[in-house]
Amino acid sequence: MSDPAWVEHVLWWQVYPLGFVGAHPADTAPEPGEHRLRRIVDWLDYAVELGASGLALGPVFHSRTHGYDTIDHYRIDPRLGDDSDFDHLIGESHSRGLRVLLDGVFNHVGTEFPRYREAVDGGDRSWFATRGDDFATFEGHEGLITLDHDNADVIDYTVDVMSHWLARGADGWRLDAAYAVPDRFWAQVLPRVRQAHPAAWFVGEVIHGDYVARVRDSGFDSVTQYELWKAVWSSINDANFHELDWALTRHNEFLDTFVPLTFIGNHDVTRIASRLTDPAHVEHALVVLLTTGGTPSVYAGDEVAYRGVKEERFGGDDAVRPEFRSPFDGVGEQGHQMFRSHQHLIGLRRRHPWLHEARTTALSVTNTGYVYITRSGDDALVVALNVADEPLPAALSGLGLGHAEIVAGSGAPPAEVVPDIVVPPHGWVILNPR
Template identity: 80%
Template sequence: MTEPDWVDHVVWWQVYPLGFVGAYPADPPPPPGEHRLRRIVDWLDYAIELGASGLALGPVFASRTHGYDTTDHYRIDPRLGEDGDFDHLVAEARDRGLRILLDGVFNHVGTDFPRYRDAAAGGDSAWFRRRGGDFATFEGHGDLIALDHRSAEVVDYTVDVMSHWLGRGADGWRLDAAYAVPDSFWAGVLPRVRERHPQAWFVGEVIHGDYPARVRDSGFDSVTQYELWKAIWSSLNDGNFHELDWALTRHDEFLDTFVPMTFVGNHDVTRIASQLTDPTHVEHALVLLMTVGGTPSVYAGDEVAYRGVKEERFGGDDAVRPEFGSPFEGVGEHGHQVFRSHQHLIGLRRRNPWLHTARTTPLRVTNRGYVYTTRHGDDALVVALNIDDDAMPVSLAEFGLARAEVVAGSGAPPAQVVADTVVPAHGWLILAPR
């Protein structure tokens, strides 16, 4: 594993800046003089109150629309502000002990990218892939022009961009659409960046496939754990914890090679509160996120049960990328309760950093009930999830344990040591063996 030591302790709070500050979609777009990137500073104390230790930013570089059609990797998007606004955000985050993760798009560029405009006008096109006589695009999107990753100049450019912003205070990079880029490209880029910034962390966006092979061949520290994301909400909706158990078996195998970036929501998917058919199961998803191995990320708004459905159409991401006003604005009692649950479980996670590389072992698996241990060395917790309409009795002797302390749970009694307990209907418990 190549990840730096600080990653053991990080819990990311992910923000999609263009949507968060109301810069996209917006008609007319805000001018640079509004310095909207600084609005995120107003939320840093909220992130600390939540328990986060890192701020994972979506695209902040100059683009035409949603940020993933970059036109200048060296310039802050004018709709967000300018370099000074980025420096201010980094400084304020540093003062609070928050790490910064940037979102880099190096698979493709927007049609206003200067080198592409020159190439389209008949100039040098060595930076771009061709398909037949046309410029190749990303997944058929005509405004996203694919870079040629065999080009030494593209390699040098990517190394320089990544190093530039790490030098300006970032701690790492999420590499967008990394699954569409040859591993050999990253293998040529990342060692050179690490030479200058050995404490930087690199996570590739990978949807499916052989995660360990991608990490090995590319040199990533981590990849996005979409398999586990899908298994969490799907098993809760279908009442099929066997699916989750299989995914956690795979997850443990990944942990032998690298520590995945785990999540139950991000800027590209339907929000977990909308994805789940029973809103009481949002806490079950969160319990899983915070008690299994991984580097967890919480998508801004999920911690107060924001809703939003992603649709496959133009503008289909807008509902999951809304503008944010002030903390807790429009949040009802359910949202406040979900926030408190996040605080408690993130606190549990940060008090037990061994969970970063913990492996899980199933103790009881039924369609609607799941009990597992999560363990690293001598440290362990027992987690019991119940999504049934009836309470679920738990006898620790069944699992070879004598007693355990109840440390968290839905409707859990004050901390006590028990030999037998009951998980309420649609409830959960976390116990520490004694």
């Protein structure tokens, strides 16, 4: 595993800047002089209070609409501000101990990208993939023009863009649509970037396929763990913890090669509070996220139970990418309780950094009850999840354990050493085995 040392301790708070500051969608686009990127600075203390140690940003570079149709990779989107605003955000983040991850879109560009405009007007077409006489597009989106990843100039350009912003203070890159880019492209780009920035971290957006082969052949440090994301919410909704157990077995295999980026929400999917049919089970999903191996990420708003459904239509992402005005604005008691749960479980995670590479082993699995031990060396935690209407009794001796200390749980007294447990209906418990 090639993670820089700091990644073991990072927990990302992910922000989609254009939506977060109300720059997109907007009837009238903000002007650079509004310096909207600085609004994120107003939330950094909130992120620290939550327990985050990193700020994962969505696209911040000049684009026409949603940020993934880039016009200029060297310019901060004028709807957000300018270079000075970026520098201010980096400085304020680092002063609070927050790492900063940028979102790099190098599979495709927008139709206003200068080299594309020149190509359309009869100039050099070599920067772009083609299908016959037509320019290739990303997944059929006419506004997203696919780059030619075998072109040496495109490789050089990507190396230079990534290095430029790392030199300006970024700590790493999320590489958008990495699954659509040939691994050989990244294998030529990343070693050159690492040469100048050896402590940078690179995570590829990969939705499905052979994660291990992707990491091996591309040189990524990590990829997005969509398999586990899907198993978490669907196993809870379907009362089928066998699915989650299967996914965690796969997850162990990934951890033998790399540490995945784990999440239960991001800017591209329906929010977890809307995805789960029972709101009481959001904590169950969070428990899995924070007690299994991986580099966890919390999508801004999920920590206060924001709701939002992604739809497959134009503008279908808008509901999961809202504007944020002030902390806890419009958040009810459930939201405040969810924030406290995040604080508690994130605190538990950060007190046990060994969880970064921990493996899980099932101790008991039924459709509605799941007990697993997560372990790294001599360190271990036991997690019990119950989505049934009845209590879930678990005699620790029957699970091959002795006594255990309850360190967290719903309806369970903390710091109590017990020989067995009863997980309440729709509840959960985390124990430290003795």
